[in-house]
Amino acid sequence: MTLDGSPPRRVGEVVEANSASFTAQCYTLYDAPPLGCIVSAGSPEIYGVVCRVATEPLDSSRPVLARGETAETEEEVFRDNPQLTRLLTSRFEALIAGHREGDADRHYLPSLPPPVHSFVYTCSPQEVARFTSRLDLLRLLLNSGPPMADEVLGACLRGAAVAHDDSEAFLLRAGKALAAELAGDLPRLNSILKKVSP
Amino acid sequence: MTGGPNQNGDTPSPAADVDLDSQGAALGLVVDGSLSQGVEVRLDPSASVEDVKVGAFVTIRGDNNNFFGVVTDVSLGTTDPRLKHTPPQVDNPFIAQVMSGTVAYGTISVLPNLIMPAVMGDSHEGPSAAKTIPPHFSRAYVASQRDVEAVFGQEDQGHFWIGSPLDMEHKLCVDLDEMVKRSIGVFGKSGTGKTFLTRLLLVGILQQGQASSLIFDMHSEYGWGAADPENHRFAKGLKQLFPARVSTFTLDDDSSRRRGSSTDEVVRIGYGEIEPEDVEMLRETLNLSEVAASAAFNLQQKFGQREWMSKFLALEGRDSVFEMANEIQVQPNALGSLYNRLSRLKRFDFLVESTRQDAANRVVEHLDRGQHVVLEFGKYGRDLTAYMLVSNLLTRRIHNQYVDRKEEAEGGQGREPRPLVIVIEEAHKFLSQSVASHTIFGTIARELRKYNVTLMVIDQRPSGIDSEVMSQVGTRLTCLLDNERDIEAVLEGTPGSRQLRTVLARLEPKQQALIFGHALPMPVVIHTREYGSTDSYEQLSRSAAGWTAPALGETIETHEERLDREISELFPEDG
Ligand SMILES: Nc1ncnc2c1ncn2[C@@H]1O[C@H](COP(=O)(O)OP(=O)(O)OP(=O)(O)O)[C@@H](O)[C@H]1O
Ligand SMILES: [Mg+2]
Numbered sequence: 182m183t184l185d186g187s188p189p190r191r192v193g194e195v196v197e198a199n200s201a202s203f204t205a206q207c208y209t210l211y212d213a214p215p216l217g218c219i220v221s222a223g224s225p226e227i228y229g230v231v232c233r234v235a236t237e238p239l240d241s242s243r244p245v246l247a248r249g250e251t252a253e254t255e256e257e258v259f260r261d262n263p264q265l266t267r268l269l270t271s272r273f274e275a276l277i278a279g280h281r282e283g284d285a286d287r288h289y290l291p292s293l294p295p296p297v298h299s300f301v302y303t304c305s306p307q308e309v310a311r312f313t314s315r316l317d318l319l320r321l322l323l324n325s326g327p328p329m330a331d332e333v334l335g336a337c338l339r340g341a342a343v344a345h346d347d348s349e350a351f352l353l354r355a356g357k358a359l360a361a362e363l364a365g366d367l368p369r370l371n372s373i374l375k376k377v378s379p
Numbered sequence: 380m381t382g383g384p385n386q387n388g389d390t391p392s393p394a395a396d397v398d399l400d401s402q403g404a405a406l407g408l409v410v411d412g413s414l415s416q417g418v419e420v421r422l423d424p425s426a427s428v429e430d431v432k433v434g435a436f437v438t439i440r441g442d443n444n445n446f447f448g449v450v451t452d453v454s455l456g457t458t459d460p461r462l463k464h465t466p467p468q469v470d471n472p473f474i475a476q477v478m479s480g481t482v483a484y485g486t487i488s489v490l491p492n493l494i495m496p497a498v499m500g501d502s503h504e505g506p507s508a509a510k511t512i513p514p515h516f517s518r519a520y521v522a523s524q525r526d527v528e529a530v531f532g533q534e535d536q537g538h539f540w541i542g543s544p545l546d547m548e549h550k551l552c553v554d555l556d557e558m559v560k561r562s563i564g565v566f567g568k569s570g571t572g573k574t575f576l577t578r579l580l581l582v583g584i585l586q587q588g589q590a591s592s593l594i595f596d597m598h599s600e601y602g603w604g605a606a607d608p609e610n611h612r613f614a615k616g617l618k619q620l621f622p623a624r625v626s627t628f629t630l631d632d633d634s635s636r637r638r639g640s641s642t643d644e645v646v647r648i649g650y651g652e653i654e655p656e657d658v659e660m661l662r663e664t665l666n667l668s669e670v671a672a673s674a675a676f677n678l679q680q681k682f683g684q685r686e687w688m689s690k691f692l693a694l695e696g697r698d699s700v701f702e703m704a705n706e707i708q709v710q711p712n713a714l715g716s717l718y719n720r721l722s723r724l725k726r727f728d729f730l731v732e733s734t735r736q737d738a739a740n741r742v743v744e745h746l747d748r749g750q751h752v753v754l755e756f757g758k759y760g761r762d763l764t765a766y767m768l769v770s771n772l773l774t775r776r777i778h779n780q781y782v783d784r785k786e787e788a789e790g791g792q793g794r795e796p797r798p799l800v801i802v803i804e805e806a807h808k809f810l811s812q813s814v815a816s817h818t819i820f821g822t823i824a825r826e827l828r829k830y831n832v833t834l835m836v837i838d839q840r841p842s843g844i845d846s847e848v849m850s851q852v853g854t855r856l857t858c859l860l861d862n863e864r865d866i867e868a869v870l871e872g873t874p875g876s877r878q879l880r881t882v883l884a885r886l887e888p889k890q891q892a893l894i895f896g897h898a899l900p901m902p903v904v905i906h907t908r909e910y911g912s913t914d915s916y917e918q919l920s921r922s923a924a925g926w927t928a929p930a931l932g933e934t935i936e937t938h939e940e941r942l943d944r945e946i947s948e949l950f951p952e953d954g
Contacts, residue, residue: 356477357424364458364482371467371474378473 189308193301195222196272198294201325203229205301207271211236217336219304219312220275223295225282228304228312229275230322232333236271245269275301276325276333278318288317309344313351316358323362331369335376342379349379402438403521406431406487409439409513417451417490418512420519424480428453428487434545434882434904436522437489441513447506447522447530448491449901451878458482489519490878492901495529506530506900524549530900539583541576542892542905551905555587558854558898559800562824562834566841566869567858572890573837574600575910576856577802580835581617581751582919585624590798591746592835593777594753595770597760597804602627602753603640607911614911616640617753620920626745628738630729630769631757640755644741647734650692651685652772658721660771660818664764664808665720671713674704681707689732692722727765739776746777746799763808770803775819777801778832785830798831806836807843815845824848842868854896859886875902 192214193205203222207213213234214220221228238245245268249258259265280291304312312318322334338355342348356374363370406426412418418439422428431453439446457463459482467482469475491513493506506529527549532538538552563580567573578601584592594601594617602625604616617625618641626643629635635642655675658665662672678687694700700718704711724730745752754773759765781796788795803809803820815821823832825848836852838844842864850872860866866883870876873895879902883893886904895902909915 352473353476356473357481360477360481367459367461367465367467367482370482374474374477375468375471378471 189303189305191300191302192220193273195295195297195299195301198297200277200290200294202232202274202276203227203295204272204274207273210266210269210271213271213273214303215336215340217333217338217340219278219309219337219341220301221281221304221308222275222301223299225280227277227280227291227295228286229277230318230333230337231273232276232325232329233274234271235273236269239268239270243268276322278321279312286312286315288315288321306344309341310346313341313344316355319355319358320362323359331373332376335373338377342377352377352379403523403526406437406519406521409515409517409519410486412488412512414510414512417448417488420487420489421456422480422485422487424484426485428455428485431485431487432546433885436527436544436547436903437487437519438495438522438526439489439491439513439517439519441517444511444513445495445526446491446509446513446517447493447495447526447901448489448509449903450487451490452488454486454488456484456486458484487519490875493530495526522547522549527551531903536587539580539587540908541579541583541894542907545891545904545906551903553583553854553894554898555583556589559584559587559590559798559833560828561853561897562827562836562851563800564806564841564849564852564855564857564869565835565837566839566855566860566865567892568839568860568862568865571858571886571888572892572907573839573858574598575614575890576858576892576907577601577835577837578614578616579908579910580856581802582620584800585617585621585751588749590800591749592751592800592802593742593746593774594751594802595766595773595804596753596755596802597766599634599638599640599755599757599760601802602642602755603635603638610911612911615916617751620916621751624749624751625753626750627753627755628742629755629757630759630765631755634757635755642755643745644736644738646738646741646754646769647729647731647736648738648769648772649731649734650688651733652737652739652776653688653724653730653768654684654772654775655679655687656775656818657768657772658717660809660814661764661767663811663813664767665723667717667720668713670710671717671720674707674709674714674717677707677709678703688721691718692725694718723764724768727759727762727768729759729765729769739773739780742773743777743780746797749797763805766805767808771809771819774801774823778819778823778830781830781832796831798828798833800833800835802835802837804837806834806838807840810836810844810848812845815848821845821848824851827851839865841865844868846871852896854894854898856892856894857883858892859883859888873902 192212193207195203196206197204214231216231216234218231219228220231248262249255252258252261277290277294279286279288322330338352342351345351359373360370405423407420407422409418410421431450433450433453435450437448437450439448462483467474467478491509494509495506527544532552532554534540534550534552537554537556539555540550541553542551543549544551565573565577581592581601584590596602600616602616602618604614604619607614618627627640628644628646629642630646632645658675659672678691682690694703700715701711704714742752756766784793784796787793809818809820820834823834849868855869857869860869860883866880870879873879879893882904886893890907891904892907893902893904
């Protein structure tokens with residue numbers, strides 16, 4: 182998925198996976214897909230929604246230290262410590278939202294998560310539009326558990342809307358589907374709707 | 380994106396791919412209900428509660444049946460009770476749009492009265508009473524013209540366009556063939572449109588051509604017509620619209636002439652035609668005691684039918700009346716008061732010593748020719764005594780003739796008399812509990828159409844009508860009524876009268892009527908068809924021209940025969 186319309190590209194590799202989510206490491210520091218982005222991993226594709234992006238030390242036993250006290254700019258910090266880019270890495274976690282089976286999208290969990298070292302790609306707008314033509318993923322996301330689930334959902338819908346020809350209609354449809362899911366929880370519905378309101 | 384998404388928001392509503400001609404706008408889904416209470420339909424987000432009104436017709440597509448029903452209630456629902464306390468940000472149009480129809484939605488209650496025939500347009504199978512309800516998630520639609528036609532019939536010779544259902548442009552028709560088989564009642568308080576509705580019904584009966592009508596036109600408004608000050612125009616009567624098929628009789632020649640009404644006959648009634656029974660019926664209006672009224676029978680015995688009245692009124696002075704009382708053995712004071720009251724009749728110019736022409740016979744002759752007869756009362760319309768006397772007297776004599784002829788026809792001699800609808804105003808005077816049991820109108824109402832005579836009663840005080848008679852009124856058309864007792868009287872014996880009561884009390888004060896009874900598959904509120912504009916006259920007389928009444932004696936086409944003929948006209952065989 183590319184909010185800026187750039188073609189799909191390989192952004193990383195699965196380093197950890199379970200039935201509900203997988204974690205990928207980016208090839209390039211700070212080059213993670215944005216929150217809510219729909220990515221695919223493995224073949225046949227397993228689709229996920231980016232729910233957490235983190236940049237952290239490669240070796241968790243060696244915490245990162247502040248180094249820029251004497252530097253003028255932030256760029257200077259990296260220029261003066263070229264090893265830093267090698268000590269840090271960007272990782273992202275994606276909630277599995279469905280998968281491809283034959284010619285069809287399946288909007289439920291695959292029987293197995295993607296294997297470790299599967300390549301992870303962003304999706305083309307067509308692919309996003311196709312996958313979000315059904316909105317079952319809303320339910321998955323709503324029930325996914327992370328404290329920020331609603332934020333992820335909002336970001337995902339905003340992003341997916343761009344991929345649809347009529348984004349407003351898509352958002353309205355998504356809004357109504359959300360309303361059906363959250364019929365008994367108006368405050369939550371209200372807060373998500375505010376995030377996606379065009 | 381307009382079609383309502385369903386709960387998942389992912390499949391387009393099926394309404395989109397259905398032929399729109401045969402189906403009204405989609406309303407929503409059945410989500411709850413029972414046969415006794417009706418079903419609850421949750422409105423699609425695209426259907427606004429404001430567009431659905433109580434009384435409107437709805438069709439519901441069940442799995443195997445199409446149901447036809449009427450909206451009995453409209454309400455607002457929400458999935459989360461917190462909505463009431465913390466309304467969402469509706470100033471954000473997106474949020475408002477999302478919420479409406481989902482968490483906040485409208486529902487309508489629909490009473491599914493009927494199951495529609497499976498094959499539309501199949502005349503053999505009309506709608507039948509619904510004994511079950513559509514299942515969950517059946518779709519509900521606004522009823523279309525075709526649905527309305529399938530239930531109430533399509534405008535044709537037997538089905539007369541009487542008005543339109545509430546908030547619909549569709550034509551709603553009544554089955555006149557059925558209607559004239561039993562008595563008809565037109566009710567409503569003053570100024571609600573009884574006269575206009577009656578005019579329409581009469582035009583319908585005239586066009587339909589199976590029955591004649593005899594109208595005792597109290598206010599002289601059905602024959603030639605009368606001013607309609609509220610619309611600043613003149614409402615034409617039957618004679619103006621169908622001069623060749625309507626005969627006007629008048630009691631008040633001067634008035635008819637002044638109004639420019641062309642009359643065919645002037646009615647004169649001889650004293651000899653007045654019978655003690657007429658006096659009996661006038662007891663209340665003349666304020667006579669029972670004893671006094673029954674003295675007329677003694678007089679009749681003494682002098683004979685043809686003479687009793689003129690001989691009695693020829694008596695002069697108190698003494699001779701008292702003498703007479705002794706002679707015929709009635710209480711002198713009673714006879715005295717009878718004398719006084721009957722003397723009042725002398726001021727009626729239409730009462731004469733003797734006439735060459737018998738009015739009842741003349742009326743019957745016109746009726747036999749297939750004419751519709753209007754008797755204009757002119758100035759006598761303001762006198763209830765004159766109105767009741769003449770209507771009662773003529774009706775009794777005409778009815779007698781019908782009885783004779785019907786019996787002859789049953790015995791194999793002669794033709795059956797043409798069915799007759801007799802129209803009277805102020806019906807409660809004729810049909811009140813105290814007189815209905817022994818007057819001709821009560822008899823006609825009770826014997827149904829045994830002798831081919833039925834009544835059309837027009838009244839603003841239906842509670843005054845004997846309830847036994849009321850129960851014989853097959854079809855009732857009632858405009859607004861506000862008196863509780865009147866409402867009760869009109870609805871008595873009708874299933875669902877509780878719901879109808881609210882409907883009846885909520886009618887517009889004019890040109891709206893609740894119609895129900897044996898000629899209608901279900902009760903319906905109509906906006907009465909416009910009567911009085913140039914267009915309306917043209918439509919009314921055009922359809923009449925197309926459906927000329929069958930000549931007398933000619934057998935009348937049955938429904939099947941008509942269909943056969945129409946089919947063969949549409950698809951003529953080769954050669
Ligand atoms: N079908 C109609 N078409 C046009 N106007 C109508 C119609 N029905 C009623 N009206 C209007 O309503 C007014 C009253 O109607 P109408 O004279 O029939 O009332 P009513 O019930 O007979 O009153 P009353 O009891 O005084 O005789 C009419 O003058 C006319 O303006
Ligand atoms: Mg009137």
